[in-house]
Amino acid sequence: MFESAQLSGFPEYVKIVEVGPRDGLQNEKVIVPTDIKIEFINQLSQTGLSVIEVTSFVSSRWIPQMADHTEVMKGIHQYPGIRYPVLTPNLQGFHRAVAAGATEVSVFGAASESFSKKNINCSIEESMKKFEEVVKSARHMNIPARGYVSCALGCPYEGNITLQKVTEVSKRLYGMGCYEISLGDTIGVGTPGSMKKMLESVMKEIPPRALAVHCHDTYGQALANILTALQMGINVVDSAVSGLGGCPYAKGASGNVATEDLIYMLNGLGVNTGVNLYKVMEAGDFICKAVNKTTNSKVAQASFNA
Amino acid sequence: MGNVPCAVKQCLSYQQLLREHLWIGDSVAGALEPAQESAQLSGFPEYVKIVEVGPRDGLQNEKVIVPTDIKIEFINQLSQTGLSVIEVTSFVSSRWIPQMADHTEVMKGIHQYPGIRYPVLTPNLQGFHRAVAAGATEVSVFGAASESFSKKNINCSIEESMKKFEEVVKSARHMNIPARGYVSCALGCPYEGNITLQKVTEVSKRLYGMGCYEISLGDTIGVGTPGSMKKMLESVMKEIPPRALAVHCHDTYGQALANILTALQMGINVVDSAVSGLGGCPYAKGASGNVATEDLIYMLNGLGVNTGVNLYKVMEAGDFICKAVNKTTNSKVAQASFNA
Numbered sequence: 244m245f246e247s248a249q250l251s252g253f254p255e256y257v258k259i260v261e262v263g264p265r266d267g268l269q270n271e272k273v274i275v276p277t278d279i280k281i282e283f284i285n286q287l288s289q290t291g292l293s294v295i296e297v298t299s300f301v302s303s304r305w306i307p308q309m310a311d312h313t314e315v316m317k318g319i320h321q322y323p324g325i326r327y328p329v330l331t332p333n334l335q336g337f338h339r340a341v342a343a344g345a346t347e348v349s350v351f352g353a354a355s356e357s358f359s360k361k362n363i364n365c366s367i368e369e370s371m372k373k374f375e376e377v378v379k380s381a382r383h384m385n386i387p388a389r390g391y392v393s394c395a396l397g398c399p400y401e402g403n404i405t406l407q408k409v410t411e412v413s414k415r416l417y418g419m420g421c422y423e424i425s426l427g428d429t430i431g432v433g434t435p436g437s438m439k440k441m442l443e444s445v446m447k448e449i450p451p452r453a454l455a456v457h458c459h460d461t462y463g464q465a466l467a468n469i470l471t472a473l474q475m476g477i478n479v480v481d482s483a484v485s486g487l488g489g490c491p492y493a494k495g496a497s498g499n500v501a502t503e504d505l506i507y508m509l510n511g512l513g514v515n516t517g518v519n520l521y522k523v524m525e526a527g528d529f530i531c532k533a534v535n536k537t538t539n540s541k542v543a544q545a546s547f548n549a
Numbered sequence: 550m551g552n553v554p555c556a557v558k559q560c561l562s563y564q565q566l567l568r569e570h571l572w573i574g575d576s577v578a579g580a581l582e583p584a585q586e587s588a589q590l591s592g593f594p595e596y597v598k599i600v601e602v603g604p605r606d607g608l609q610n611e612k613v614i615v616p617t618d619i620k621i622e623f624i625n626q627l628s629q630t631g632l633s634v635i636e637v638t639s640f641v642s643s644r645w646i647p648q649m650a651d652h653t654e655v656m657k658g659i660h661q662y663p664g665i666r667y668p669v670l671t672p673n674l675q676g677f678h679r680a681v682a683a684g685a686t687e688v689s690v691f692g693a694a695s696e697s698f699s700k701k702n703i704n705c706s707i708e709e710s711m712k713k714f715e716e717v718v719k720s721a722r723h724m725n726i727p728a729r730g731y732v733s734c735a736l737g738c739p740y741e742g743n744i745t746l747q748k749v750t751e752v753s754k755r756l757y758g759m760g761c762y763e764i765s766l767g768d769t770i771g772v773g774t775p776g777s778m779k780k781m782l783e784s785v786m787k788e789i790p791p792r793a794l795a796v797h798c799h800d801t802y803g804q805a806l807a808n809i810l811t812a813l814q815m816g817i818n819v820v821d822s823a824v825s826g827l828g829g830c831p832y833a834k835g836a837s838g839n840v841a842t843e844d845l846i847y848m849l850n851g852l853g854v855n856t857g858v859n860l861y862k863v864m865e866a867g868d869f870i871c872k873a874v875n876k877t878t879n880s881k882v883a884q885a886s887f888n889a
Contacts, residue, residue, distance in 0.1 A: 435848065541803035
């Protein structure tokens with residue numbers, strides 16, 4: 244599986260941001276017990292992953308799955324050298340997160356007004372003001388903040404989103420102090436074509452080293468889109484073990500790209516990730532049993548049955 | 550994240566977005582106008598020919614034996630989608646491939662639309678003559694870059710198989726019947742593991758040299774990645790021009806579209822796929838097989854590449870055959886669209 248010489252035109256190293264425990268579980272129907280979440284994250288910490296998104300400090304009224312955010316944050320083993328970011332939509336969530344031991348936070352914006360209103364109940368402008376408070380406080384405490392931009396390649400409510408809007412929102416988050424902007428294909432409608440155009444636009448304002456891609460595999464395009472992003476100089480990719488988390492906008496459809504399948508591709512490209520694929524598959528197997536579903540990772544499907 | 554799937558389903562903008570991305574056109578022939586991509590993305594071919602292998606490679610690997618009339622209806626539906634090449638069946642002994650036992654009836658039963666090609670697999674001269682007698686006007690021969698795979702799959706060594714294929718291709722050329730050559734295990738073998746670039750190139754060159762107009766390079770067990778695809782194509786393209794090459798990617802490890810994208814960037818413009826991603830992998834129980842035609846078209850549409858194929862009609866044919874083999878589709882586009 245491992246290519247001796249790294250293929251030209253690709254980064255030497257790609258940082259994988261594992262969002263399974265947050266973005267993945269958030270979109271699973273079965274409420275996972277707190278101790279299972281903690282065990283899951285602890286297993287992920289053994290795989291070589293350097294960034295694992297733990298939970299979301301949102302109101303449990305909105306996201307029941309994340310109601311145990313404080314217990315999970317306090318319960319996990321924080322290994323040295325691994326970062327454990329958490330989502331903090333506002334200042335209240337931020338303070339709770341810090342009190343629970345968080346040392347990195349994320350704010351979740353959108354390039355679509357409708358999505359922003361439906362998802363976090365406020366306009367883009369209002370959300371940016373809240374995020375500015377969070378990021379400002381975070382910076383005061385030397386806590387890194389990551390910015391997400393949803394609907395970067397399309398919106399379930401508005402359809403197409405202009406490149407200008409995606410760039411504007413990304414620039415705003417970067418300008419307020421987010422160290423990295425994760426551009427999300429929230430409904431997985433993107434293709435290498437739209438990915439390339441979007442990145443070209445955003446990269447006029449933000450350097451590639453500060454960008455990441457967060458691709459959903461709803462239409463099977465994720466790896467092709469990620470490949471395109473890598474060819475354009477992006478070297479941070481979000482993914483979720485087992486491709487956890489369906490798509491709330493298309494019943495029965497898949498959601499996050501599977502970390503296993505991503506690693507398989509990167510290994511084949513000779514790109515270093517530091518992550519042990521087999522250990523990731525074991526963690527995936529563990530969490531799939533816990534949520535009582537079969538894995539969305541094709542590598543896992545092929546490997547466990549070969 | 551809010552839970553408003555119902556509201557979204559009714560949302561006109563989402564429907565519009567899907568239509569733009571799915572390129573649901575009204576044209577009967579399937580010729581679509583690029584709705585959103587005004588300029589085709591540079592570095593990619595303008596047009597890609599899709600070779601639909603669902604009825605053969607797909608069904609061949611499905612457990613449920615599909616009745617002859619269903620196969621015929623399936624192929625007739627595919628003929629309405631804009632696809633220009635549809636692989637119909639395989640003239641092998643029913644002892645080996647029970648699913649293809651009705652090859653003659655299927656070949657005779659389908660409606661052969663003008664402008665569409667209906668190749669069939671013909672492993673030897675006997676199969677070739679039967680195929681021609683049944684109305685075939687294009688044939689394929691199926692070689693392998695791995696000795697072990699050749700022996701296990703078609704019961705003879707690579708050299709022996711090449712001699713059989715030479716007979717077939719020679720006869721085909723005498724009758725002005727085009728012959729396509731397949732090379733299995735181009736990126737790896739279930740028995741031998743890695744296959745040398747030299748071997749893949751050698752076998753491809755042999756098939757091309759005997760008169761096959763096109764060589765389809767198959768990632769039989771789906772282990773390839775953009776890295777190995779690029780290296781393999783670089784090697785083969787030293788001997789065979791890109792216009793005579795095709796890629797046949799299996800999606801067993803989820804790498805197919807990324808591999809196909811790589812091949813396109815290297816100048817390949819013929820891609821094999823199967824509606825609904827039919828056909829599991831006989832070497833990894835429960836794993837997927839062929840790349841889904843729907844997902845391929847979705848990507849090509851997004852790249853502004855012309856295919857002539859109507860995605861929505863392909864999804865309908867996919868829905869039909871999935872019900873017939875009693876399984877859910879392997880196409881993510883179909884999964885997302887029918888449930889949106």
